Amino acid sequence: MSEVQRRKYSQEERSAVFDGEFMPHIDSMYNFAFRLTFDEDDAKDLVQDTYMKAFRFINSFEQGTNAKAWLFRILKNSFINDYRKKSKKPATVDYQEVETFYNSDDVDYQSTSDLRAESVRDMLGDEISNALNGLAVDFRTVIILADLEGFTYEEMAKILDIPIGTVRSRLHRARNLLKETLKGYAQSMGYGRDEEEDLND
Amino acid sequence: MENNDASSPDRKLQCSDVSKCFQLLERILDGELVEECEEMLQEKLDKCQPCFAHFHLEQAIREVLKTKCTKQPLPDKLAESIRQMIKDPR
Numbered sequence: 001m002s003e004v005q006r007r008k009y010s011q012e013e014r015s016a017v018f019d020g021e022f023m024p025h026i027d028s029m030y031n032f033a034f035r036l037t038f039d040e041d042d043a044k045d046l047v048q049d050t051y052m053k054a055f056r057f058i059n060s061f062e063q064g065t066n067a068k069a070w071l072f073r074i075l076k077n078s079f080i081n082d083y084r085k086k087s088k089k090p091a092t093v094d095y096q097e098v099e100t101f102y103n104s105d106d107v108d109y110q111s112t113s114d115l116r117a118e119s120v121r122d123m124l125g126d127e128i129s130n131a132l133n134g135l136a137v138d139f140r141t142v143i144i145l146a147d148l149e150g151f152t153y154e155e156m157a158k159i160l161d162i163p164i165g166t167v168r169s170r171l172h173r174a175r176n177l178l179k180e181t182l183k184g185y186a187q188s189m190g191y192g193r194d195e196e197e198d199l200n201d
Numbered sequence: 202m203e204n205n206d207a208s209s210p211d212r213k214l215q216c217s218d219v220s221k222c223f224q225l226l227e228r229i230l231d232g233e234l235v236e237e238c239e240e241m242l243q244e245k246l247d248k249c250q251p252c253f254a255h256f257h258l259e260q261a262i263r264e265v266l267k268t269k270c271t272k273q274p275l276p277d278k279l280a281e282s283i284r285q286m287i288k289d290p291r
Contacts, residue, residue, distance in 0.1 A: 018287060026280055031273040044276055051283045109223035116254075117261035118207075125269035132270055146231060147266040153233055172227060175262065182262070 008059050021067040022054055028068065028149055029075060035144055036079050036137065046083060050075040069151065073159045076141065084137075109172070115179055119186040131181040139174035146171055207257075208250065216251040226256045230263060 009017060029050065033043035053074050054061070061070055132143060145151045145159060153171075157164045216222055222245065228234045229242055246253045 019284075023280065023283075026283075027275055028271075030275050030279065031271055034273045035270075040276060044279055047279065048283055048286065052286060055287045109220040115258060116207075117257040120258065120261040120265055123265065125272075128265045128269045132266065143266065144270075147263050148271050150232075150267075153231065168228070171231070172224075175227075175259070178262065179258075 014055075014058055017058060017061065017063060018055060021061075021063070022051065022071060025068045025071055026051075029071060031148065032072065032075060032144055033079070035133065035140060036076075037083060038133065042083060046075060046078060049078050049082070053078065066155065068149075069155045069159055072145070072149070072151075076159060115183045115186055119189070120182060122189075123182065123185060127182075127185050131178055131185070134181060135174060135177055138170065139177060142167065142171045143174050143178065207254075209247075209253075212248055212250040212253060214250050216249050219251060222249070222252050223255050226252060227259055230256070230259050 026047065029047050030043060033046040033050075034040065037043050037046060050071060054071055057074075061067065132140060135143065141160070142156065145156045146153075151159065153164050153167045156167045156171075160167065162170075225234070225238075226242075226245075229238050242256075246256055
C-alpha cells in the first residue's frame with residue numbers, strides 16, 4: 001500500500017465501507033476460495049480470514065478504489081501464505097519461477113482447428129469445471145480472475161504482483177492447457193470428427 | 202454485414218500471421234483493446250478462416266467459464282458469521 005497517510009475511518013464509516021464495499025463481493029470471494037482449496041471448510045476459513053484482515057487493515061483501503069481487486073489480493077496472499085504451506089500435498093513447481101526462465105512474451109500462438117466453438121458450448125458445466133480445476137494453481141488463478149470475475153490485465157497484475165506481460169502470457173498458456181483438456185472431452189464425446197476430415201481434405 | 206457462417210468462401214484458409222493475429226484477437230476478447238479494433242476485427246473475421254475459428258472458439262471458452270463456473274453456493278451463515286466477527290473482534 002502507498003505511504004500516503006490516510007485519515008482513519010470513524011466507527012460508522014468502517015461499518016459503511018465494510019457493508020457497502022466489501023460484503024457485496026462475498027459470492028465471488030467464496031467461489032475463488034473454493035476453486036483454490038477445493039474444500040468447503042478451507043474455503044470458508046479463507047474467506048473469513050480475508051474479511052477479518054480487510055477489516056483490520058481497512059484504513060489502508062481508499063474509498064472509491066476497486067474494493068473487489070483489493071479483497072482478491074488479500075485472499076490470494078492469504079492462500080499462498082497460510083493454506084499452501086499447510087497443505088499436505090507435495091510442493092508443486094512454482095510456475096512463476098519456470099516462467100521467468102523463459103521469455104514470457106514469446107508465446108506460441110497456434111490454431112486449434114480440432115476443437116470447435118460449438119462443441120465447447122455443448123459441454124456440461126461439470127466438464128468445464130473439471131477442466132478448470134485440473135489446471136495448476138497459477139494457471140487456474142489467472143483464468144478465474146479474467147474469465148470468471150472479469151478483472152482487467154492491469155487489475156490482475158496488481159492482484160498477483162506480476163507484470164502485465166506475464167499476466168497476458170500466463171493467461172494464454174492457461175487457456176491453451178484448458179483447450180487441450182476440452183479437446184480430449186470433445187473427442188471422447190465424438191464431436192468434431194466430420195469437420196476435421198473436411199478440413200484435412 | 203456480419204458474416205457468422207462457420208465457413209465462408211470469402212475467407213482465406215491460411216492466416217499469414219497467426220501469432221500476431223491470435224494475440225490481438227485474445228486481447229480484444231479480454232476487453233483490452235476495445236475502441237481501436239471494432240472495424241479491423243470485423244474485416245479480419247470476414248476474410249480469414251483461422252482467425253474466425255480462433256475468435257469464436259476463444260469467445261465460447263470465455264462464455265462457458267463465466268456461465269458454468271461461478272455458481273458455487275455460499276455456505277449458510279458465512280456472511281452472518283463474518284458480520285458477527287467484526288462486531289465482536291475480541
